[in-house]
Amino acid sequence: MKNPKCPVCQKESCVHKVSLLYMIGISEQKDLTPENLELFNRIYSIKDSEGNSRRPARAEMREAIKRFAPPSGKDRVIRPVNPDLAVLAMLIFGIIFLVNIYTQQAAYFPYALGILLVFLLGYAVLRRRIIGKFQNELQSTTNERKVVEKAVDRWMKLYYCETDEIVFDPNRNRSIPLMFMQEYILTGQVSNLQE
Numbered sequence: 368m369k370n371p372k373c374p375v376c377q378k379e380s381c382v383h384k385v386s387l388l389y390m391i392g393i394s395e396q397k398d399l400t401p402e403n404l405e406l407f408n409r410i411y412s413i414k415d416s417e418g419n420s421r422r423p424a425r426a427e428m429r430e431a432i433k434r435f436a437p438p439s440g441k442d443r444v445i446r447p448v449n450p451d452l453a454v455l456a457m458l459i460f461g462i463i464f465l466v467n468i469y470t471q472q473a474a475y476f477p478y479a480l481g482i483l484l485v486f487l488l489g490y491a492v493l494r495r496r497i498i499g500k501f502q503n504e505l506q507s508t509t510n511e512r513k514v515v516e517k518a519v520d521r522w523m524k525l526y527y528c529e530t531d532e533i534v535f536d537p538n539r540n541r542s543i544p545l546m547f548m549q550e551y552i553l554t555g556q557v558s559n560l561q562e
């Protein structure tokens with residue numbers, strides 16, 4: 368696949384897909400093709416003040432990869448549980464428990480039943496509020512997921528020019544300094560950048 372021209376230097380030889388640079392960065396170097404290994408050495412090696420390049424240390428490498436990294440959501444992978452389902456599951460356990468008590472310790476059965484009924488009554492009273500909270504959480508999880516999906520979508524379209532150290536979307540043809548990339552992929556724009 369041919370790379371698009373950089374909007375700044377108008378060349379394509381120094382342009383690489385951002386997602387490729389990221390993949391090269393997180394891959395084991397021995398697994399890279401010779402072509403990608405050469406690219407890795409150009410993109411990820413560190414130049415000292417005399418212009419000699421060296422391999423990055425582990426921490427430097429982490430920082431270097433982060434520049435090209437895709438957007439990450441908050442590490443909240445747990446979807447909120449529908450409270451009705453949670454109560455239903457508890458009710459099933461409660462009934463099994465009650466049956467056991469009834470057959471083995473019948474004297475305690477009324478207390479156990481009473482506790483279960485109090486719990487159900489409490490849930491019935493608070494249900495509206497609990498369900499409302501659940502729906503708010505569900506909504507914000509969904510919104511957050513949409514933002515991350517959109518951001519990954521923008522990230523996938525970006526190219527990087529190693530000469531100018533900018534990224535750009537070939538369809539928008541506007542250059543964005545690499546340091547503003549995360550802001551761009553999350554919001555679709557860069558706030559303090561002149562058009």
Ligand SMILES: [Zn+2]
Nearest residue numbers: 373376528531
């Ligand atoms: Zn360029």
